[in-house]
Amino acid sequence: MQNPEITEKNIVNKLYSNVKRYDYExxxxxxxxxxxxxxxxxxxxxxxxxxxxxxxxxxxxxxxxxxxxxxxxxxxxxxxxxxxxxxxxxxxxxxxxxxxxxxxxxxxxxxxxxxxxxxxxxxxxxxxxxxxxxxxxxxxxxxxxxxxxxxxxxxTIPYKVEGFENARDLREWDAAILYKKLLQEYNKVKAIYQNKDYDNIARISYNNLRNQFISEYQNREYINEVWEMLMEAYKLPTFEMQPIENYKMVFFADGKLVALMQDSKDSRVRGNSSLWAKFNRGEGIETLFCNRYFYIPKGETEFKIY
Structure with a gap:
């Protein structure tokens, strides 16, 4: 998996270490x-x-x-x-x-x-x-x-984050091959969430959260609050990943990112990822959509997660 140095315990410190402050933000x-x-x-x-x-x-x-x-x-x-x-x-x-x-x-x-x-x-x-x-x-x-x-x-921005200029344009791939490869990755990620593999959850969440917190100049308290909120949901005994079904392959970032999105007119799930979970804190069923995107760096053949 990517970001092997990241764990559930150190992710907040690692995320905060990337944040820089400026006179004008x-x-x-x-x-x-x-x-x-x-x-x-x-x-x-x-x-x-x-x-x-x-x-x-x-x-x-x-x-x-x-x-x-x-x-x-x-x-x-x-x-x-x-x-x-x-x-x-x-x-x-x-x-x-x-x-x-x-x-x-x-x-x-x-x-x-x-x-x-x-x-x-x-x-x-x-x-x-x-x-x-x-x-x-x-x-x-x-x-x-x-x-x-x-x-x-x-x-005009002062911060530096990793975009997708050096990612492959996945629209150029054979659609059937990409579709099959992507579904395999979704099932792997679903298992990470369902098995409560918290270190790997941290690793696949890191890139997206890092860019968000860098670009928003966030403080450590806020970063910790967001991570604790996510972990609270993941650790609930009622947290249950849902079947990956009724999906369609959708490209983002001018073809550099790809995801399996809900192919439904149901307003409760429409426009969301096909990777999602239900849980109950004691006040009724809630849903959490794990909005993970996938990309492949130029010169490589395997997916990374954003």
Whole structure:
């Protein structure tokens, strides 16, 4: 396995040892508001938000963990019809569907100050005439079952994290071979979680957590809190990995990452990893999706886990 020096006991110290502080610590946030649709939002082709439950929704999301180097960053969003939901039935996107996204930058050292807007996007409208011959506007994707758009913004970061420039483009592989190889890896990782192999859980979690905490300039207390929260769930006697089924192979990071994602319209699991568990703390069933991505460095043939 990768990261052989990492264990359950030393991972917090190892993660914190990578974090550096700066006089100016840029934090980038994405704020979205959507209406009459479901959505997925990606930054640099990595999923940062999904909503398949609320037909109107909004939130602010930190996105530094998807910014691997200074320069142009790409935001992509995908809109889907809500179908039958909460008394509505919209099999397609409708005239009133829209998505608004704003990207802001602020200094992590000055959390009480408002950030500055550096990019924004609003889904375009088109003009049409209604039955009474009056001109009105509607969402340009009205009547469609899928809509996708992208825009870019510029970011300047002081930290250094490992991206995927030196990873192979897995879209170039034979799909059947990659699919089989990936499923084998998923079953190995599922066994690590199910067998409560805590040292190996730490090793396969390390790369992703390291990039997150470096990019957010996190303190040791927060890192420890996150790790203890995860371990609390993993160590529950009721923690039970679920069957790997009803999945599809999905590429991220411009083909450098690949995952088996839920192939379901069930809003409870849609848009999530096929690697997941159920557990009960005594207050009812909860779910935990183990969002692990896989990549292969150039010159190598075996998967590494992100």
């Amino acid at each position: 840029p934090m980038y946030y994405l704020t979205y508001v959507q209406n009459v649709c479901f959505s997925e939002i990606l930054v640099n082709d990595i999923l940062v938000n999904k909503n398949f439950q609320e037909i109107g929704d909004g939130a602010t999301i930190p996105i530094n963990n998807c910014i691997f180097k200074s320069g142009i960053q790409k935001v992509t969003f995908r809109l889907y019809p809500v179908g039958e939901n909460k008394g509505f039935n919209f099999p397609t996107l409708i005239n009133d569907t829209d998505m608004k996204i704003e990207v802001t930058e602020s200094d992590n050292n000055k959390r009480n100050e408002d950030g500055k807007r550096i990019a924004n996007y609003i889904t375009p409208l088109i003009t049409f005439k209604n039955a009474a011959d009056y001109e009105k506007t509607k969402f340009e994707g009205s009547g469609k079952t899928y809509y996708e758009a992208s825009f870019t913004f510029n970011a």
